[in-house]
Amino acid sequence: xxxxxxxxxxxxxxxxxxxxxxxxxxxxxxxxxxxxxxxxxxxxxxxxxxxxxxxxxxxxxxxxxxxxxxxxxxxxxxxxxxxxxxxxxxxxxxxxxxxxxxxxxxxxxxxxxxxxxxxxxxxxxxxxxxxxxxxxxxxxxxxxxxxxxxxxxxxxxxxxxxxxxxxxxxxxxxxxxxxxxxxxxxxxxxxxxxxxxxxxxxxxxxxxxxxxxxxxxxxxxxxxxxxxxxxxxxxxxxxxxxxxxxxxxxxxxxxxxxxxxxxxxxxxxxxxxxxxxxxxxxxxxxxxxxxxxxxxxxxxxxxxxxxxxxxxxxxxxxxxxxxxxxxxxxxxxxxxxxxxxxxxxxxxxxxxxxxxxxxxxxxxxxxxxxxxxxxxxxxxxxxxxxxxxxxxxxxxxxxxxxxxxxxxxxxxxxxxxxxxxxxxxxxxxxxxxxxxxxxxxxxxxxxxxxxxxxxxxxxxxxxxxxxxxxxxxxxxxxxxxxxxxxxxxxxxxxxxxxxxxxxxxxxxxxxxxxxxxxxxxxxxxxxxxxxxxxxxxxxxxxxxxxxxxxxxxxxxxxxxxxxxxxxxxxxxxxxxxxxxxxxxxxxxxxxxxxxxxxxxxxx
Numbered sequence: 015x016x017x018x019x020x021x022x023x024x025x026x027x028x029x030x031x032x033x034x035x036x037x038x039x040x041x042x043x044x045x046x047x048x049x050x051x052x053x054x055x056x057x058x059x060x061x062x063x064x065x066x067x068x069x070x071x072x073x074x075x076x077x078x079x080x081x082x083x084x085x086x087x088x089x090x091x092x093x094x095x096x097x098x099x100x101x102x103x104x105x106x107x108x109x110x111x112x113x114x115x116x117x118x119x120x121x122x123x124x125x126x127x128x129x130x131x132x133x134x135x136x137x138x139x140x141x142x143x144x145x146x147x148x149x150x151x152x153x154x155x156x157x158x159x160x161x162x163x164x165x166x167x168x169x170x171x172x173x174x175x176x177x178x179x180x181x182x183x184x185x186x187x188x189x190x191x192x193x194x195x196x197x198x199x200x201x202x203x204x205x206x207x208x209x210x211x212x213x214x215x216x217x218x219x220x221x222x223x224x225x226x227x228x229x230x231x232x233x234x235x236x237x238x239x240x241x242x243x244x245x246x247x248x249x250x251x252x253x254x255x256x257x258x259x260x261x262x263x264x265x266x267x268x269x270x271x272x273x274x275x276x277x278x279x280x281x282x283x284x285x286x287x288x289x290x291x292x293x294x295x296x297x298x299x300x301x302x303x304x305x306x307x308x309x310x311x312x313x314x315x316x317x318x319x320x321x322x323x324x325x326x327x328x329x330x331x332x333x334x335x336x337x338x339x340x341x342x343x344x345x346x347x348x349x350x351x352x353x354x355x356x357x358x359x360x361x362x363x364x365x366x367x368x369x370x371x372x373x374x375x376x377x378x379x380x381x382x383x384x385x386x387x388x389x390x391x392x393x394x395x396x397x398x399x400x401x402x403x404x405x406x407x408x409x410x411x412x413x414x415x416x417x418x419x420x421x422x423x424x425x426x427x428x429x430x431x432x433x434x435x436x437x438x439x440x441x442x443x444x445x446x447x448x449x450x451x452x453x454x455x456x457x458x459x460x461x462x463x464x465x466x467x468x469x470x471x472x473x474x475x476x477x478x479x480x481x482x483x484x485x486x487x488x489x490x491x492x493x494x495x496x497x498x499x500x501x502x503x504x505x506x507x508x509x510x511x512x513x514x515x516x517x518x519x520x521x522x523x524x525x526x527x528x529x530x531x532x533x534x535x536x537x538x539x540x541x542x543x544x545x546x547x548x549x550x551x552x553x554x555x556x557x558x559x560x561x562x563x564x565x566x567x568x569x570x571x572x573x574x575x576x577x578x579x580x581x582x583x584x585x586x587x588x589x590x591x592x593x594x595x596x597x598x599x600x601x602x603x604x605x606x607x608x609x610x611x612x613x614x615x616x617x
Contacts, residue, residue, distance in 0.1 A: 015045070016146070017145025017146070018149060023084075031079070034150075035076055037151075038156070039080055040080055042059065044109060050103040051101060053073060053102060056073060057070060059154070060072070094109060112142050112144075113147065113163065116143060116163075117166070120139045124173075130181045133177035133178045133186075136177055137174060140171065140190075143167045147163050147164070152303060154299050157302045157306060158299070161302055167197075168201065171191075172194050172203065172204055176207060178190060184215045191211050200231065200338075202244055205224055205228040205244075209224050209248075209251060210247070213251055218251060221251050225240070235337070286326075287327045288327040294496070295327065295331075298484075298488065301331065304479055305331075305332055307479070308336050309335070309336075311452050312452060312476055313437045313441075314433070314453045314455065314476025314477065315479070317329065317454070317456045317479050318479070318480050319458065320588060321458055321589070322517065323481050324481060326456065329345075329454060329456050332413075333411060336409075340409075342409070344370050344374060344410070344412050345373070345415070346369055346370075346413070347416060348414065360393075362429065364380070364393075367384070383396070383401070394432070403451060410452070412453050413454045414454065414455045414456065415456045417457040430471060436451065455472070458590070459585070482515070483514060483517065483594075486515070489515060489520050493506065496524040497528050499528050500534055505534045508535070509534050509537075511606045512537070512605065513606070518551070519605065522548065523548070555592070556612075564579075565586060565587060569592065573616065578601045580598070584598040592608060
């Protein structure tokens, strides 16, 4: 399953299945052949958009196809697929996988006390990793497993380098250590291991050069500096030329991990986008899906979610990964546009062009290339095709944040229609210039309220992702990162009742508790106060609602347990992050804090 799905039985090899879902079904079963999967869970994983008898029929058809593929009439190895009315599994005696072998060898290596044997085992594990797990499969559980195994592979590279160094094979250790840095150049301990190996090989100048390279990467990509422990290693290298002891366990740790959470909280703002180097960022399943879509260079990647759910932070991390992979990246935040830039489509795209040229350092004269007789769409498309996409062969990721600011303008339909046309052209001519462009679009408001012609909309094609509030588990992880100011299960339950999974409120409250030593019950008492920890946020919310009587009435209805009066008010309040629910009938306040505060202000 590493590098792609392939099933072999003697001389017979399967690489293509009747449908993609049949292959995904085999992969899900093969990742743990000893486990019996419920039919219901498999069906929901493979066809999450369907339910009822239709989804059960799809699973039955996929299982029949898989049985035919695995067990042709001439097969003599007995049953591989085991299925009854409720569960499905593979016969563990009839199947082996490279993933299981990879993990088994790595476990054996970690138990070995002989560095030569340990190195040989780690080499065998590395050889099995022919590429990431099941590329092209983006079902949630498979993506999570792909990330886990990728991290395990990078860790094994570091352990292999250390074992080779301990065994005296410095050339081999250096080769693997350089590969480990190339696999994840933001991993500080990998750079440190390479520095120690250079010194052990008598190449102190290269160790110093490696430190400067790490320093440059952290400064340019994360706005950070090497940790105190790494700087101490640098001084050791300079002073004596003797490295820290070569061992399987690196003594280098992230200095932040040794500092109290309250100190970290005091040094990091808790509002707006979460900084790239933040210790408090929570990675959610949508992060992995977004990173995968960007890595595939999908034509359009849509990220939809209510206000303050983390779309900008997610977008920033996806674009950073794209930069690290060699793609060119541009970012347009539509909140920065001035009113005169939104007068017309022509002024908007002239502004876009100038922003893009500035970010890419393009030496162009818009007075020469922007011909008013051609029309704004022709001008902008020619600029993108010739000056931007024609400038290099590498992929281009254009990130657009707060895109729903354009919704409601009379020209928005034709603007988005142009984006849709690029998607269509890419499908018709994948080797053309538009095949190198990915549009990553973040927005909150329901697009279909403003774009009624589906053929003119980019919001119903491409990869569509929904960013949701934190789960209880994610709030617990955030609590841990802040030093566990929620000290008990009761405290955690009380906190979740107050802020729910609202990312901003959860982070803001935990920040205050960690910094000021407050407990959850003190926070509950002060939560709705104008001068309390959420005062500024709640005042802005109340002010916005009081400007619109329709929305205010909809909030009052929701607080009384009634449906939202209109579909439009439901969508507007949901996109603003005030309420949650799938329809006006089940609308409810996003969290207990909003309910308590708005009951006081809107009754």
